Amino acid sequence: MAEQIAAQIRFEIMSGQLKPGAKVGTNAGLMEKHGTSNVTVQRALTILKKEHLLEGRAGSGVYVRETAPQIITPASYMAPSDPGQPYRWVTEAEGRGQRGSNKVLSVAEVVPPARVAEVMGLESGEVAVLRVRLGLLDDEPAELTHSYYPADIARGTRLADRRKIPGGSPTLLSELGYPQVDQVDEVAARVATTEEYELLEIPGDVPVLEIFRVVRSSDRRPIEVTVLVKPGHLYKMGYHLQVH
Incomplete structure (x- = not known):
């Protein structure tokens, strides 16, 4: 009860x-x-x-509490950052009066989960480059992301090492000749995994929001597949759709 x-x-x-x-x-x-x-x-x-x-x-x-549940608009992070500016996660946070930052937890070549491999068109056993990051707002964990990139694009670039990427991955991908032109999100609510429970500091049985995101370049090739997870009791996802 x-x-x-x-x-x-x-x-x-x-x-x-x-x-x-x-x-x-x-x-x-x-x-x-x-x-x-x-x-x-x-x-x-x-x-x-x-x-x-x-x-x-x-x-x-x-x-x-005085702070209302926060709406995050995914589309605002899609475009490359302006020249000399940090990743849009940081600048968008500044616009809300917050301090945004990222921790790169791990980077490795892995055999991705079946759903990711299917979207990326990988054969059984083929690898992708995985970047795992923890996004923070005012030093509090706000989202956990597992981002997968085609190995032939990511190898030899900052996508494949643990250094932070100036301007974020959208900026680097654009510089590499793969501008992001399309983003599709699927949103679901579910119980947190042990990793998410610990890293996002989730209290009790609060559900998480999972966003399964596919980003494609101008040739329609998937250049990034991300599984993004946020605490469901603190954040909402906002989308602005225009009908032409």
Whole structure:
């Protein structure tokens, strides 16, 4: 029952029904609303406090945290950075008044998962270059990405080593003659893996958002396939579609 109450309050926060800084109803009100005990209500509120969605104020009550769930717009990171500018993850964060950074966790040639291999047109046993990165906002983990690149494109470039890429991968791919012209995202919600649970510091059983992204160049060849994962209780994905 506590998990159900927490899920309802979480929905109200994510949907904007409960605004940042708003006081959550009194324990007595929540007990009456959900037909349950004070112990169960307290357990539900504790779940949401651990998720950093609620905060207790001594002698006052429980409030929605001041920072609203954040909308991330994937298309804003697709274009190469302006000359001399850092990766758009950093500049977009600055525009929101945040500090963005990336940690490159590993780079290696690997046999990719079956779905990635199929999209990239790889035969059984063929390898791709994998870059695993942790994106941070204000030093807090915001997304975990596993990005796969065709080995014949990535070998001998910064895509294949652990150095950060000036301007990010869109800039480098464009410089290599593979401008990004098309991006397709599939979004799903699921339970976190152990790696995601630890690196993204996910509390409890909160689901994650998974974005399976395929980026193609002007010749329609997939030049990057990324599995991007974000904590589902802190972020939303935003898309701007134009109908011609």
